[in-house]
Amino acid sequence: MSADTLTTEPAATGAADDPVVVALRQRFGDHALLVQPTLTGMPVLWVARESFGDMLRFLRDMPEPFEMLYDLSATDERLRAHRHGLPEADFTVFYHLLSVSRNRDVMLKVALREDDLALPSVVSLYPCANWYEREAWDMFGIDFVGHPHLTRILMPPTWQGHPLRKDHGARATEFDPYTLTVAGQEVEQRALQFKPEEWGMQREREGTEFMFLNLGPNHPSAHGAFRIVLQLDGEEIVDCVPDIGYHHRGAEKMGERQSWHSYIPYTDRVDYTGGVMNNFPYILAVEKLAGIEVTERAKVIRVMLAEMFRISSHLLFLGTYLQDLGAMTPVFFTFTDRQKAYEVIEAITGFRMHPAWYRIGGTAMDLPKGWEKVAQGFLDWMPRRLREYERTMMDNAIVRERTRHVAAFTTRDALTWGVTGPNLRATGCNFDLRKQRPYGGYEQFDFEVPLGRHGDAFDRGQVRIEEMRQSLRIIQQCVDHMPAGDYKADHPLTTPPPRERMLEHIETLITHFLQVSWGPVLEPGEALSMVEATKGINSYYLTSDGNTMSYRTRIRTPSFPHLQQIPALMRGGFVPDLIAHLGSIDFVMADVDR
Amino acid sequence: MPYTLTRAEDSVTAQTRYPLGESRRVEDDPMKQQVHRSVFTGKLEEVLHSAVNWGRKNSLWPYNFGLSCCYVEMTTAFTSPHDIARFGAEVIRASPRQADFMVIAGTCFIKMAPVIQQLYDQMLEPKWVISMGSCANSGGMYDIYSVVQGVDKFLPVDVYVPGCPPRPEAFLQGLQLLQDAIQEERRPLSWVVGDQGVYRAEMPSQRQMHRDRRIQATELRTPDSL
Numbered sequence: 164m165s166a167d168t169l170t171t172e173p174a175a176t177g178a179a180d181d182p183v184v185v186a187l188r189q190r191f192g193d194h195a196l197l198v199q200p201t202l203t204g205m206p207v208l209w210v211a212r213e214s215f216g217d218m219l220r221f222l223r224d225m226p227e228p229f230e231m232l233y234d235l236s237a238t239d240e241r242l243r244a245h246r247h248g249l250p251e252a253d254f255t256v257f258y259h260l261l262s263v264s265r266n267r268d269v270m271l272k273v274a275l276r277e278d279d280l281a282l283p284s285v286v287s288l289y290p291c292a293n294w295y296e297r298e299a300w301d302m303f304g305i306d307f308v309g310h311p312h313l314t315r316i317l318m319p320p321t322w323q324g325h326p327l328r329k330d331h332g333a334r335a336t337e338f339d340p341y342t343l344t345v346a347g348q349e350v351e352q353r354a355l356q357f358k359p360e361e362w363g364m365q366r367e368r369e370g371t372e373f374m375f376l377n378l379g380p381n382h383p384s385a386h387g388a389f390r391i392v393l394q395l396d397g398e399e400i401v402d403c404v405p406d407i408g409y410h411h412r413g414a415e416k417m418g419e420r421q422s423w424h425s426y427i428p429y430t431d432r433v434d435y436t437g438g439v440m441n442n443f444p445y446i447l448a449v450e451k452l453a454g455i456e457v458t459e460r461a462k463v464i465r466v467m468l469a470e471m472f473r474i475s476s477h478l479l480f481l482g483t484y485l486q487d488l489g490a491m492t493p494v495f496f497t498f499t500d501r502q503k504a505y506e507v508i509e510a511i512t513g514f515r516m517h518p519a520w521y522r523i524g525g526t527a528m529d530l531p532k533g534w535e536k537v538a539q540g541f542l543d544w545m546p547r548r549l550r551e552y553e554r555t556m557m558d559n560a561i562v563r564e565r566t567r568h569v570a571a572f573t574t575r576d577a578l579t580w581g582v583t584g585p586n587l588r589a590t591g592c593n594f595d596l597r598k599q600r601p602y603g604g605y606e607q608f609d610f611e612v613p614l615g616r617h618g619d620a621f622d623r624g625q626v627r628i629e630e631m632r633q634s635l636r637i638i639q640q641c642v643d644h645m646p647a648g649d650y651k652a653d654h655p656l657t658t659p660p661p662r663e664r665m666l667e668h669i670e671t672l673i674t675h676f677l678q679v680s681w682g683p684v685l686e687p688g689e690a691l692s693m694v695e696a697t698k699g700i701n702s703y704y705l706t707s708d709g710n711t712m713s714y715r716t717r718i719r720t721p722s723f724p725h726l727q728q729i730p731a732l733m734r735g736g737f738v739p740d741l742i743a744h745l746g747s748i749d750f751v752m753a754d755v756d757r
Numbered sequence: 758m759p760y761t762l763t764r765a766e767d768s769v770t771a772q773t774r775y776p777l778g779e780s781r782r783v784e785d786d787p788m789k790q791q792v793h794r795s796v797f798t799g800k801l802e803e804v805l806h807s808a809v810n811w812g813r814k815n816s817l818w819p820y821n822f823g824l825s826c827c828y829v830e831m832t833t834a835f836t837s838p839h840d841i842a843r844f845g846a847e848v849i850r851a852s853p854r855q856a857d858f859m860v861i862a863g864t865c866f867i868k869m870a871p872v873i874q875q876l877y878d879q880m881l882e883p884k885w886v887i888s889m890g891s892c893a894n895s896g897g898m899y900d901i902y903s904v905v906q907g908v909d910k911f912l913p914v915d916v917y918v919p920g921c922p923p924r925p926e927a928f929l930q931g932l933q934l935l936q937d938a939i940q941e942e943r944r945p946l947s948w949v950v951g952d953q954g955v956y957r958a959e960m961p962s963q964r965q966m967h968r969d970r971r972i973q974a975t976e977l978r979t980p981d982s983l
Contacts, residue, residue: 318903319868326902334900343870343911346771351871380872383821383851387828388869409869410825413901428898435826479829498836510983516826516922532982753825 181206183222183269190221199249202451203691203704205268209250212282215258215273219288222260222269229260229269230578232285234702234719235295237303239329241277243708245687253277254303258285259704259719263578263594281306284313291581294727302327302415312362317408317756320354326416333416357392362404364394373401376738380409384487384742387752391729391741398737403730407723410752418705418716422682423449424523424658426713430703431517433718434754436479437697438472438508439465442521445703447603447692449523452685452707453656459646461525462604467538467641468511468520469603469694470634474545475504476697477627477634480749484624485556487746488565493556500548503541510537523683524657529650538642545635549628557625570732570744571619580731581724584699586748589626590618596695603694608637620740620747627749656683682711698722698749718757722750758941759784760956763913775874775911787943787956805946813857813883814939815845817932820856822876824863827890827922831862834925844932853877858885858935860928861912864892865905877912883944883955887931888914891921915957934960 184206187196195218197209210218222229238255240246252274259270273282284307285292296307297316304325307313315322324331332338343351359366359375366373379390388409394401417429430441443465450457457465478501482494505515511534512518512527520527556562572582574592587594595612597605613629615622651657658678665675687709693702699721708714725748733741759782766778788802823831834841841847850856853876865873877886888908891897894917896906908914915938918931941958945951 322867332902335896335902335904335906336900338902341867341870341905341910343775343874344771345769345773345775345777348775348871348874349771352875355871380869381822381876388824388866388872409866409872410864411866411868411903412825412864412899413903417899417901432826432898436829494832495837498833499838501833502838513980515924516829528980531980534983537983751825 181267181269183265183267184208186225187218187221191218197250199272199689201689201691203268203270203689205270205691207270207272207689209272209274212273212275215271216283216285216288218271219258219260219285223288227262227264229262229265230575231261231263231581232258232289232291232295233261233268233581233700234259234704234717235285235292235299236717237299237305237327238706238715238717239303239327240274242329243706243714245708250274251276254280254305256282256299256305263592266599275305280304281308283308284310286310290579290731291724291727294723301325304328315408317411319351319408321351326413333413333420357404357406359394362402364402368396368401371396379406384745386483386745386750389726389750389752389755393738393741395738398739400733400736400738400741403733403741405726405729407726407752407755409756411756412753414757415716415718418713418718420712422711423685423713424682426716427521428517428519431519432753433720433757434476434696434698434701434722434751435516436472436476436751437701437754438468438475438516439512439518439520440469440472440476440694440696441701442519443469443603444692444694444696444701445705446521446523447694448690448703448705449685451690451692452688452705453523453654453683455524455652455654455656457525457652458649459604460648461650461652463607463641463645464526464530464650465521466604466608467638468508468518468526470637470641471504471508471541473634473697474631475501475508476749477631478504480627481552481556481624484746484749485562487742488562490556490559490562493552496548496552500545503544507534507537507541510534522651522658524654525649525651530645535642535645538638542635542639542642546632549631553628557621557628563621565739565743566621566624566747567619568617569620569740570736570747571617572728572732573618576728576731577618580728582699582728583721583724584695584697585626585630586623586699586725588612589615589622591616596693596700600693602692608640610634610636620743623747623749656685658683684709684711696721698751698754699725701754720754720757722748722752722754725750726755758786759959760787760943761959762787762954762956764954776913780913782959783956787952787954802946802951806943807940809944809946810940810942814936816848816857817844817846817885817936817939818848818850818855818857819846820853820859820876820880821849821851822853822859822862824861824865824869825892827862827893830922830925831860831889831928834928839925839929841929841932844929844936846932853879854881856880857883858887858915860887860889861893861908861914862889864897864899865908867903867905870905870911873908874911885915885935885939886912887916887918887928887935889918889928889931890923891919894919897921934963 199207201207240252254275255272257272261268299305300313301315301317374395376393379385380388390406393403430445433441478497482497485493512520574590577587577590610633613626615626660678685707689706691704702719704717705713706715762781762783764779888894893908916931916935920927938960943956945953
């Protein structure tokens with residue numbers, strides 16, 4: 164393994180001479196945009212409300228276009244102290260665009276005043292803006308003029324207020340304790356009732372009445388608290404409306420009150436099958452803000468644990484996916500394998516699902532003595548099992564019939580809807596961040612990116628089995644070439660801070676005490692890190708206001724757009740196809756609602 | 758042994774708060790008065806209760822209901838390595854009407870609470886609730902606007918399983934504790950026999966039971982080696 168490595172992303176070059184910025188300046192003039200210096204690794208441009216729509220259209224239609232609206236959300240700027248050189252704003256809406264062909268990102272920001280919180284909807288340009296705009300309305304109360312259905316998406320329909328505003332309470336214990344009365348129960352149940360007219364749906368067609376089937380919020384195939392209402396003509400799905408928000412844990416608001424360090428366990432619980440994989444983007448973003456360069460050993464340990472969790476998550480996927488198709492036994496096999504994976508994870512981290520094991524500047528501990536043997540045991544166990552799964556499950560005629568050409572979509576569709584990860588690669592698109600924008604030491608590893616061809620439910624399963632093989636390859640390289648050295652960087656902002664420095668004199672003791680009790684203070688700035696998580700691209704966009712905690716934590720999760728795409732795929736399909744598709748997406752609701 | 762008596766409520770007004778029904782502490786074994794009437798029926802009732810409870814506790818059908826992370830660990834308990842079938846609770850039911858107990862495995866959200874209440878109401882007596890994990894027990898890490906601080910704010914809970922998430926073994930232990938509680942329960946043997954109420958035994962606190970043994974531990978295993 165090479166000692167000197169690139170940790171900065173390729174896009175982290177100077178923003179002003181970025182070709183996209185140059186093109187935008189040529190088209191819209193020098194004054195149309197203001198470049199904000201950030202640590203996000205992409206140009207961040209402030210633009211006027213009047214022109215941002217044209218700019219988005221220009222970026223979407225330019226040669227090598229920005230095909231994907233990767234993220235859209237807002238920030239409440241009213242209490243932010245460090246805003247030197249930025250336009251006046253009470254609220255900011257940001258549009259994060261991603262170009263697969265350029266392998267580059269750009270972010271547009273629009274400033275809004277409190278008394279005029281409205282801007283035009285971009286659903287006609289990017290259909291996947293639909294849910295993101297609803298979320299911004301729900302969380303901040305920002306009006307998107309022209310949106311087809313601007314209603315609450317995460318909070319209950321009866322909710323008052325916009326939780327991510329700075330003047331909204333964070334803790335449940337700030338409000339009156341929750342009670343449920345019989346009358347309240349009736350009000351809530353009535354509010355949950357689906358009214359087709361609100362969604363522009365007909366109740367009948369040519370004298371035939373449609374059936375409206377309510378699937379969820381608790382349904383064995385819905386993988387958690389997810390609800391989807393189907394408009395059915397016999398077995399055929401005429402239209403459907405996914406309803407989410409039954410698993411909204413306020414993870415973003417939580418980031419505004421936990422210290423940089425004590426927020427780590429909350430990240431574990433976002434994609435709860437992904438474990439430390441969730442720590443990865445958060446820690447990388449914090450380390451960018453703090454300017455910490457981690458050691459080689461820490462990098463390899465992190466990669467190894469992240470890949471262990473990728474396998475564990477994919478095994479859970481495989482078991483439940485096949486169970487949704489009616490195969491009862493696979494889940495017993497894959498959970499046996501997961502138990503083996505947990506033996507390794509537990510031996511190293513001491514915990515099963517949510518180890519919260521990454522630290523700012525490294526990991527929580529060094530690897531225990533004898534870890535190689537446990538890890539090697541797992542590596543020897545798995546390949547045989549994967550072969551067996553392929554033979555007995557993916558070669559199974561019933562599985563093939565149920566999944567091939569079912570809920571298929573093209574790369575173009577996928578990018579339009581913000582689909583990433585294995586679901587995108589199942590369409591044949593070679594976009595894996597571990598290869599395209601190596602982070603955290605992935606550039607040192609030898610592995611391949613498995614691709615599908617048809618983008619159907621079958622390929623989504625097949626790609627994941629293949630990904631497990633590649634993850635095993637990566638872990639094998641970690642076992643064979645684990646670098647010696649420290650598991651934590653030597654930097655004053657690492658958490659917990661180095662104890663050796665504490666006992667020198669009273670100053671060092673006080674510094675240590677403050678850094679442990681309050682946590683490290685990070686310089687004002689903005690950083691963003693993306694990783695190829697188990698289900699797709701997961702990123703943390705952190706805004707620091709020079710404090711012990713984040714000013715705004717934006718978590719972009721892959722499952723959110725994946726669910727939004729369902730109606731576009733399922734119109735005209737059959738109910739069993741929907742179940743097969745739900746199984747093949749691989750989502751968990753915490754990763755959707757956060 | 759002291760009991761908690763719960764009784765279904767006939768008169769429910771709109772302002773009544775969940776959990777519905779009367780709940781009160783009873784010091785004496787409800788059977789005692791009846792037992793003393795005749796020594797033979799007393800013995801017989803004891804045998805009958807014991808037999809019915811034995812049947813109930815060993816064929817608990819769980820409701821297939823999950824909210825978040827804890828559900829993954831709960832499912833793990835159902836698969837081969839942990840094999841919940843050893844305790845007669847593997848017949849997972851997708852309909853609340855066929856299920857005996859519900860595990861609140863995960864965070865209870867304000868948006869989800871009315872749904873949980875609806876599903877609980879659809880379950881038939883006898884029914885029990887296990888609260889699995891910190892979120893369901895008390896809100897846990899999530900003292901946040903969208904989360905109910907403990908499912909016992911509106912549901913009667915029989916067993917609390919601590920952990921975030923609890924290991925599958927912890928869930929299995931919780932299940933066994935529920936079984937122990939069911940064994941001690943007194944329910945009417947028929948709609949004409951005895952007092953028409955459910956007497957739930959107050960089971961001993963696990964924390965108190967194990968405290969002495971636990972504080973004996975002075976040295977913990979080092980994490981530096983396996």
